[in-house]
Structure formats: C-alpha cells, structure tokens
Amino acid sequence: MTMKQEIPRTYEPGKYEDDIYALWEKSGFFNPDNLKLPKNAKAYTIVLPPPNITDKLHLGHGSIIAIEDLLIRFHRMKGYRALYLPGTDHAAIATQNVVEKKLLKEKGLTRQELGKEKFLEEVWNFLRVTQATILQQARKMGGSFDWSREAFTLDDQRKKAVRKMFVDMYDAGVIYRGERIVNWCPRCKSTLADDELEYQGQKTKLYTFKYDKDFPVSIATTRPETKLGDTAVAVNPKDARYKKLIGRTFSADFLGVPLKIKIIADRSVEKDFGTGALGVTPAHSMADWKMAEDNGLEAIKVIDENGKIKNNFGKFSGLAVVEAREMIVAELKKHALLEKEEEIENNLSVCYRCGTAVEPLPSKQWFVAVDKKLKRLGNKSLKEKALEAAKKKKIKFIPFRFTKRYLDWMTNLHDWCISRQIWFGHEIPVYYKGEEIYVGEKPPKGPGWAQDPDTLDTWFSSGMWTFSTLGWPTSVKTSAGKPDKIIKTGDLAKFHPTQVLETGYEIITLWVSRMVMMSLFAVGEIPFENVYLHGMVLDSFGKKMSKSKGNGINPIDMIDKFGTDAVRLSLLIGSTPGNDMRLSEEKIASFRNFVTKLWNIYRYMATTYPDFKLVDKLDKKHIKTAADRWIVSRLQETVAGMTKDLDDYKFSMAGEKLQRFTWDDLADWYLEISKVEKNKYVLGYVLTYVLKLSHPFMPFVTEKIFQDISFGKKVLMVEKWPAADKKLIDKKAEKEFKNLQEIVTQIRNLRASYNIEPNKVITAYAKNEKHKEAVEKLARVNIFVAKSTGKVVVLPDFELDIADVIDVEKEKEKIKKNITLLENTIRRSRELISNKQFMDKSPKEVSNRALASIAYNEKELKEQKELLRNLN
C-alpha cells in the first residue's frame, strides 16, 4: 500500500471540516487561558459584533467572521493571548416586529390579543431557533471563538450588567426622565429613535392663512391641525417685513380656540419660504420645541398618543389628525382666512416598521445626558470624552476618512432617548408608587410598587458589549478613598480594552459611538483601539444583501458547495476596507481552485517522498541549487510582506502575495524543477511555511494537511507565525532565476510560434551545461553543449548571453536612450538648485524636490548602466 492511493486528487472540504473544527475545540486553544504562553504575553481581543437573532446569517456576516478570525488566528500564531468572543443580540424592536408579523401571519393574532406573557414566550421560542442556527453558522465559518465566554445581550449576566449601568448612570445624573419631543408611532404606540424613521417623499398642500382677521402676520403650514397649539410665530431676524413685530405678543381667536402668540426671531426661518413667517407649535415639532426652549414659550399639546386631537379644543376635540386638518381648512375657507393653497413636495416621516406617519409628541421618556460634566471623567461630558478619544487618535479608524463621520455625528449629538414602549427587551429598573420613584437593581420592598412598563433601546445593551461580556460589573472594584477610580479585575483586566472592533461603516453612529460612551462611563477607558470598517457585501447585481429583500446568500450553501476556505478567501481577497464588494459564485469557485492547488502541492510532495516531513528550520547545507536559493528567498520575501500587510490591515494584499507565491513560484516553477533537482528538505520547509502563512486565510485545508503530515502530534492553529529571515533574501539568486525563467519562457514562445506541440521534445544547443536538466524539463528540450549555432534553438550561457532569444541590440538602444534622458534630468535638477530662481515657490521646497528627483534618477541611472554592462 502506497501513500499515493490514500490521498485523493481533490480536497473535499465537506469530508473534513467538521472533524477539524471538533479537533480545535477539543484542543482547548480557542480559550486563551489554555494557550501555553509566557505570563507577559499581550492580549489580543475581538468581540464579535453580535448578530441580530432576527434571522440566520448572510454573507455579510460571513465577511465579518472571515476578517476577524483572520486577525485572531494571525495574532494567536504570533503569540498573543488571542480571544475571539462570540455572542448574539436580542435586537429588541426588530425582533418584536418579526415575531409580531409571524404571529399575525400564522395565527392571525396581534400581540395585544395574545397578551404580554404569552407573546414574550413566542419571542423566546422564536429566538432560540435562530440563535442556534447563527451559532452553528459561525462554527461552519471556522471562527475560532471561545465558546466558554459566549454571551447574549439579553441573558442573565447581561441583564444584571444593564440594570447596574442604568442605576449607576441615574445616580451620576446621566440618566434622567424628562419630557421631550419624541417620534411617536400612533399605531405601534411606541417612540422611535431618529434612525428608526423612514422618509417618504410626498406631495402635500401648503396652506397660507391668518389665525384671525386681525392677526398681523400670515403664516404657511402643511399641518393646519397642529396650529391649535401655536404659541409663537417665528420670523427671520433679518426680515425687514416683520422686524418691528419681534418681541410683541398678540391674542388671536383661531376658529374659536384662543391663542396667545409671541413674535420671535430665529435664524433658521427662511425668508423666502411661504410667507417667511412660521407658526411655532412647540409640542409637535422638533424644531419648534427647540425654539420654544430658547424663547421660554409654553408647549400646548394638541395631539394625543392615539393620533387624535385632545379634549380642550372645542369642536375639533376627538378628531383624527386628518379629519381635523380637513375641517380646519374648510373653516378657514368659510371665514375667508385662507389666502393660498399650493401643492409642494416634502418628506413625511413614517415608522420603519408599519409605515404609519409618525407624530412628534412630547412624552415622558428616559434619556442619557451626553453633555453632563462628570466627575469621574475629569469634569468632562461623555460627548467631550468620546470626541477626544478619536481626535487624540486613541481610537483609530480604518480607513481613516471615517473619523470625520464619527466626529461630525458626535459633535451634533443630542441626549439619547433610551426608553421604548415595546415588550421585548431589557426592563427598566425603575419603580413607581404614586408620586414616588425608586431606581435600583432590585425591586423595592413593600407593596404597591409598579415597575416602569417600558424597555430599553437595544443599543443600550449592545453599547456595553465589550465589557458586559468580560465580567462587568463584578470585574470592577472601586477603591475606598477614591470612589471615581475604577480598578479592573479578572477578564476585564486581561482583555479590555479590545484591540479591534470590526464592523460596518453604517453603524458607526448607532453602535460605535454608543460603545465609546458606555465604556468611558463604566470602565473609564475606550472600548477598542482600532475600528476596522468593512464594506458591505453586495449581490452580483450590486444590491445590498438584506433580510427584507431576501437576496441574502446563506453562507452555508456556498460552504457546502465550495468549502469554508474558498468562501473565506473570496471574502478577504479583492476587498478593501470601507468599500463595498460584489460577490459571485464564480469568484468563490476560483478560490476553491486555489485550495485544490494547495492540496495537490501537498499531494505531490507526500506521494513522491514517502518519508516526507515538515521542516521548521532549514539547515543551510540543504540549500544546494540556484532554484533552492531562489525559492527560499522568495518565501522569505513573502513572509516579510505578508506580515507587514496583515499588521497594516491589508488583508487582500497579503492574500494576493500568498496566492502568487504558492501558485506561481512554488507550483509552477519550483515544483517542476524539483522533479529533476530533487530536494525534499526545501520542499518540506517551503510547505511548512506556506501552511502557516495560509492558515489564517484558509484554516481547514491547512490544518488537515498539517495533521496528516505530522500524524496529529501538533495543532497548526497554535504553531508560531514565521519570522522573516532577511538574511535568506537573495536578490542575486532571484535575478539568476529570472534569467532561467526567461530562457524557458522564450523557448516556449518559440515553440508556440513554430506550432510545435507542447509535449514534443526538441533539440537545443547551449554553450554550457548550467541548468541543463531544469531547462530540459521545463521547456521540454534536449540540450547538447556546442559552440556553433544554427539549429532550432540556441541556449547560450544563460547568465548573460541570450542573444538568439532576445534582441540584444534593440534592448541596448533602449537602455542608452534611457540613460541619456536620466542624465539630462539630473543635470537640470542640479542647475535648478544652483540657480536659485524659483518663481513664486520657496527655495527650500524647490531644492528638496530637486534633491529627491536627483536621488531617484541616480538610482535609476545606476541600474540602467548595470543592465547595459550585462548585455555587452
């Protein structure tokens, strides 16, 4: 029985992947505590951005895991205490919405009909299924997650953390209850965050009218019904028409409803829109609320939580907003108050879930104050500290340009409304008894207390993700003397702050910014050092893959077809940070081919040498031929280049270098030469390195090969990442080998142009026997040493004279031309410096530039001259 029969011709991922994953899990090395490392080994932590449990993963998530696991495996091999922490997000509103829809479709019931308790049961039944699917998919992607630390944003530990966070923030005065304008969905009976709104372009009517006959100013509005609650009219301070009126207060009788209207000035009012005067309704417009605050105006509520006009508005009371609008317009017409009715286009804010028009309403909600100065933050606010972190580059964005988006958003940040009127989510640890309020992690003792019925915005808990997963709050202590000083213990001390947060650029504002503030408050430090932003994975039509569109590709289908390694490679190579990428099956297939190539490189080596071994360190005595020196040199260059690329987050470039080396250099050239110049030590050495370098990109096939060769004695996942040995980089050997390659290529060219079949052996004559066997094998020629020429192909001394293959005279002419050009350029630069006539530029700038030019061109000149010498 020979090895040959044991190794199949193609690598079959489906056959091995689950076993390999099980082997990794069994090894225990996913848990950094089990890594055999020196005590001072640095930690390298990435927390998986927890996927929403609303649905299974799509390829976008696949890309997240491919990138993060690449970083984790790379650093684990480099000797870091690498922790990749998995988990899922309860995604409060989104999940409740999915389940609500499902419920309606399957059972025809609304959540109200089912009741809170039963409904939540439905939610949990639903999420247990999706959650299990997600975690299984994450395993299939090959993510080296520490499953012992797995977390869920709504599990018991996280609930405890959230309660503690809320209470701490409340005690510090950061969380407060206040009345603010919120986006209210009258159908869902819940507030919506700004980012939960959708905008619909619509045509609507703009009405110009006066409150009553005697009112001095006409105003324009699209929502006459809200004008029942007007307390001011705002005009532009520079508007000459109204200047005299500013500051005066008028009484008006608006269709039977008495109003007191003050004329105020506000820069945001455009003179040219409508009449240039705007009725201010503080209770039903965000902008008006702000004006009211600035001018000390009263806010009169007109519309209630059901979208109806409140009781104290005479005949309009109890009407739905649309009815009220029609009636008011009719009345205005009747009393000849309506001056103009025109059609305009504007945007209507609607609920992203149900499409109902959103009503801005004042409502009692819980808020996080972002501008409150905090003692524990050196008397700075959360906003200030979060801005500082990015400005001082304590948090670096990759690519850098996203820093601006973060800073812009953070600068304009308002207090964050964190309460939501939905059932599924973190309960708010606030209890009421009559007028009394109790805020605490545990319910107060005694009867009559009722907990706040609202739940928390989902980002409140996911904002705590970096530290709530690392044992907070039990992993912090405060010293007795300094209550604001935070001492980290346990996992938090070991793994926080994390090194990289890898996420999509679309949630910089929603998530990244919140994490920064939450971490600054709770732990007193930034949550991560780097924010790597991947682009979106688009389908082959360039459309965003999303659950709602149903065009998300299930990575498992692709894995079944092509293997995890191919899927990972296709997500890593050809994609750059911050830029979207299209993904097609063809692309994945081409990387499957690369995996097969690697497999066959191994297959050749293992079948050719029955005692084939891995070689970690190559004894120099085994480097014999020029080809050996060349492949070792190219390998070391690849090691150095890939390491630098990975350190710089240039995954695609590192992957391409790997592919170039493995396929072009190793498979196409060295392996072919090794068929005549047999050297199993160098083969073993090169393969060992290739396996290590490939592992973070394609963990399964590399581990499989490694296991087979080493008979399961070691695990590739925890092998040392190779350090580049620059001494083995041999430019001379590379040049020499390039000559050999050129000769072989030229012969192949001649063969093609003479229509000689590739496998027909032809005769060639050479001036010496250098590389006779290698060239014979690669170019399929028989070489005879002879001085004369005149046969099919002449192979002279390969180092210098390849006259009959390359047109030397033409080459020489080209180089001579180049040399003249370069010499002229250098002379001109020198003249420039000595003349010191610089037009409008500074002498320093010009001479620096000229010096750089001289340096570059002299280097070029030297190379060209050497080339010319070689040809002569």
Added chain:
RNA sequence: GGAUCCUUAGCUCAAUCGGCUAGAGCACCUCGUUUACACCGAGGGGGUUAUAGGUUCGAGUCCUAUAGGAUCCACCA
C-alpha cells in the same frame, strides 16, 4: 442644503509615500491529457485609468472644473 466615496481590460476588483512595461481572477482565442492538480498546464489578445485643464523630472495616485453613479447626515413651516 452639508459631507463622503466611486468611475481603471468584456465582467468583478487591485495598484502601499507620486516612481520599473497599470496587475489579478473570471470570461475570450490557440495548443495540450505530461503520474501533483482539467477544480490543470503552455502561449496569446484585450487599457487614451470617465472628460478637460493644472502641479511635477515623473500622475491611475495630488489640485481645479465637468459628467455619471452610490452612500451618509440634516432639513422639509
């Protein structure tokens, strides 16, 4: 209204500080089963880097403008 990105081969994308003949994969054309691999090998065609200017010894890369495409934020009385 403010901001950001993109436009490179038929397609999908690279190209590091401005520096060698602008590179890959797929597709295409010619030849070939040769004991690692047809999921392969050898060879080949295909580019005015959106357009017009500018800076520079040198521009896909920097600046200005134009055209087309995408995204984010704000506002929408």
